[in-house]
Amino acid sequence: MPELPEVETVRNGLAPVMDGNRIKTVQLNRPDLRFPFPENFADRLSGAKVHKTARRAKYLLFHLDTGETLLCHLGMSGSFLALKTGEAVPPDRNTKHDHVLFKMSDDAMLIYNDPRRFGFMDLFATDDMDKSKFLKNLGAEPTGNEISATKLLQQLSTRKGPIKSALLDQRIIAGLGNIYVCEILFRTGVHPAMPACDLTPKQIEDMVDHTRNIIREAIISGGSSLKDFTNADGDLGYFQHSFDVYGRNDQPCRKPGCGHIIERIVQSGRSSFYCPDCQKQRLKKVSA
DNA sequence: CAAAGCTCCTGACCGC
DNA sequence: TGCGGTCAGGAGCTTT
Incomplete structure (x- = not known):
């Protein structure tokens, strides 16, 4: 199951694909994961440019140029598949649990897969990030000098x-x-x-x-x-x-x-x- | 506050 | 081969 180091690894892999790239459309294959997707989720993401891919605790954060931030938690079994421009979905892929498809403006694609659906996503104003119920009570990052x-x-x-x-x-x-x-x-x-x-x-x-x-x-x-x-x-x-x-x-x-x-x-x-x-x-x- | 219990979910695994 | 039961576990929420 992904813990902080795994999430950091995912971030490192996603940042080159996502940063500076624009989300063209978002395809939701179901209304919820662990929680329902936020209101107008796909619409609010469509056309948004990813300013920066970040991480806090086990949360992935995509800061967007729309003034909003997309938060993703992988839960127990969530994973991302990144397809580069022109790359097709592998023919042998089990797509049963592909719940969210982010289609990028350069035709790259990001697929969120999560069999157990313990993961979830949220979308909020970046300025209100500190108010997010997922982030506001978090303690120190264990990565550096923050823990004492x-x-x-x-x-x-x-x-x-x-x-x-x-x-x-x-x-x-x-x-x-x-x-x-x-x-x-x-x-x-x-x-x-x-x-x-x-x-x-x-x-x-x-x-x-x-x-x-x-x-x-x-x-x-x-x-x-x-x-x-x-x-x-x-x-x-x-x-x-x-x-x-x-x-x-x-x-x-x-x-x-x-x-x-x-x-x-x-x-x-x-x-x-x-x-x-x-x-x-x-x-x-x-x-x- | 702290702490414990509940809940969500499905693939993997086990015994029959 | 198939079926039922059990387990794993992050974190918000509820209850004590």
């Missing part, structure tokens, strides 16, 4: 729930999903069930460093898979990336000399993967 240990320490101090849930909360750090949170906790050596307020300042400092590094590495990894995009089928979906714990339950920990078996637990209905040795659950003190 000081701020995080303060934010986590009031959270008695598991650190896993806190890191998934987009109001704290914006863009982390289940996979990268598992990886961050592994690298930090913190058990996913640890109460967020119990992390030490040192652990939080480490966690911030690991977050930056893991996200950066994943974006680089996505970037290297981007050449497949330009060479081959143009599918800007997900890319393969190797993980230390995510999806590796019942397999040995990769930390040199460890080899303990990765475990899976369910927290708030979501899978958490961790190494019981590298990420020890703090022992509860039993009062005698």
